[in-house]
Amino acid sequence: MTAPDDRESILSRVRGALAPLHERAPLPDYSTEIAVMRSLVAGRDLVELLGERMKRVNGLALTEVAALVAHLRAGGWLHGYCDPVLWPRLAPHFGAELKVETEFDRTRVDDYAFGITRAAGAIAESGTLILHDATTSRRLAALTPWVHVAVVERAQIFSDLPQAVAALGRDPNVIWCTGPSKTADVEGILIEGVHGPGQQIALVLG
């Protein structure tokens, strides 16, 4: 279906440009270990490190559903969305004060103060949550509410970036979230919550 385009002319210009080179630069052989902050991650409990590193980027890691509920209450975030797969596990801890929907209505995005979805993993080194398209119930629910809570299983925390890259797998849309959405476009002043969540929370379970 692609219309006839410039493919051939571009590729032939590329070949022409490279033809005069006597030799081509080789791909260096290296270990990604050099890009790992090893002294930071070595020997650490990954849940603890994830919490520390998330804090550094103004994120928050919790290990109890009750603590999450208290946090939502304290912030006045009383209406939100939860992935239906997660809800049975979380519901017992949510009181009647919090209104939770398990269907996300895109015509009412502003109604949801929080969104709870599943993470496919986390990276302790960088304080990052990993979202996969196949296990995120709604892209919009993980993005549009002010508070995003990603539920991550303890066993799915990687220690560092290269490990997480190696585990990218076949999901078509993997998103690494490292702290809340932010900008420094106005006079270099850091403001959180631009288009995405102003609060990024990990709920580590299991």
Next chain:
Amino acid sequence: MRFQQFDQFAAELKADTRAAVYDGSKKGHEKRTKLLFDEYPDPNRLRHLAGEIKQHVIENLDTYLPAVEAKMKANGVQVHWAGTAEAANEAVLRIMRARGATKLVKAKTMVSEETELAAFLEKHGIEALETDLGEFIVQIDGDHPSHIVKPIIHKNRREIAQSFEREGLGAYNDDPATITQRARKFLRHKYLVADVGLTGANFVSAESGRMVLVTNEGNSRFCLAATKCHIAMIGIEKIVPRDYDLALFLNLLARSATAQELTVYTEFISGPKSPVQPDGPEVMHVIFVDNGRTEVLASTCREILRCIRCGACLNVCPVYRQASGHAYRSVYPGPVGAVLSPLLMGDKFPQKADLPKASSLCGACNEVCPVNIPIPDLLLRLRNRAKEENVPSPGTPPMGAWALLASQPLAWRASLLGGKLIDYVPTKLIPVPALQAWAAKRALPAWRGGEFRKWLKARRK
């Protein structure tokens, strides 16, 4: 014209603007340096390695490009190729028209700045909205970005507040948090009614056909959560060989661009949404854009194609800090722009042949560049090209007579001993305008021509 247009521009820059650009760049540079050197024992090793990897890629684009294309197609992506800016814009328009689409939201992409996509689409009746906060402000102001990472580094909050008021986004309020919240409110409803989300790509892995996109604001995520069609415009040089290489590049990019360990959102996109996902694009198009890159590849400055658009060279550059991005009259300002912009002009190279001269060749750019581009060497090559093409260069003294003198020791010594060289051969060795330009603001040391040689002779006796 006695001096360079670029220098005039810098001299006439509003004090406010200069201060904003200067402070913004300086802060960016200092934070970056601290982060890199605190965390890595040898950050230079990382830079050199990344440079070697990218050099390998650009010297093997003839095999990498078809490989990426094949992978992408296998992943369900429709791949297009555009030789020029016009062809790239036309390709977007064609895709939009075929879908009957009228609204596009776009994330920040430098290629689309090159092709002036938003203006092109608007002209064809398509609403094309910038969603990166800085780019959004540039768009409503009809302005141009002046930095490749911080597009509105030249603006202060008062100017922005005035623009928001003018556009009906609320009464005047220059609090950055309020400005951001207003943009958030306004833009989220725009995403939700758009048909197409347009992005660039920071990297494309040849091994998997995966493209990687990094943003802090989350606007590209929103573009790809709210719309049903994703178009990615990608420069043909954006490839890295393997997924394996991404950890190195992501670490370097975030630190170099914004002094973060990792950008807030890193999206790895290999095709349309998952079948079980209700939100997001059902179709994905990639447009590979040349727009002058193959000419750069054929030139002696091909190293500039390693660039990962981090902006670190802008931040550290003393000339950029004084002159601001707009002095470069190009999409790419600063040291990277001084090399890339004239090259991307093709035959019209002379129009921007002054940019490579706007540098003291201090080398700070090379020292910070995460892919170790020898920018000063490239600037020198372009100066040489300008000379070979006889492009006039105001303020630069001619060197022919000097070379003659400096390759004839007798004449050289005569000119030293003959007293004040400045009085002697004013128009040749030190042409008057140059001398005047110096002397207007700087004293010259006393003339001591030949004194050392005399001293040495006496000592040797």
Next chain:
Amino acid sequence: MLNAERAPVTGKRVQLMATCLCDAFYDDVAAATVEVLEHLGVEVIFPEGQTCCGQPAFNGGDWVASRKVVRHTVKTFAGDEPVVVPSGSCAAMMFHGAVLEFENESDLPEVEALGRRTWELGDFIVNGLGVKTWPGKFAATVALHRACHTRGTGSIAAANLLLKSIVGVQVVEFGEVEQCCGFGGTFSVAFPNISTAMGALKLDHLRAAKPDILVSPDMSCMMHLTGLAAKEGQPIKAMHLAQVLRDALKAQ
């Protein structure tokens, strides 16, 4: 930036490249260089035919003119002794710039060979001869300017080491050392506004650190900064590294 590892220094004889700035303005820097080298037991040869390293035309883009001068320089500095230059910039021209403009020339090997034996003075003393401390006395607080063309070489570390080892010398740090003084050769006259604004910033940082003397491994930066300060009516005192080393010896 060094292009290739330099040949290790064996003998105790060097050729001095005095540079055109010493020839025209800074005769005492060249003289100090001779005295400093001779103090180290090094025999200094001064090839009389020398003129300039070729950098002005190289930076101006006129490589035909520049190569002419470099060819002359290569001829003038024939031999295999190390070539010592009291300027990071002219030294870099020999081991980096000239190599770049001779890339496609048949006499590139000769140019490269000269580059491999060319040293900036401080770098030569510390990394060439292995001298790590400097005798004598020099009572002053100094600020060491990081001349741009010493990037990627051992020159600044060497100068720092030597200065700090001199009795009485106090080295003060100052802000934004990686920033250029604004000279840049023809840049200083073709872009005078930007050039002088850069210089003014450098002067601000320097003055804030209150050194008695600005020490530079390059005459060109010194010429720009002192010239600017003098024109402002607030002169600063600057010395070349060689002059400080020589004066320290005299106070022994």
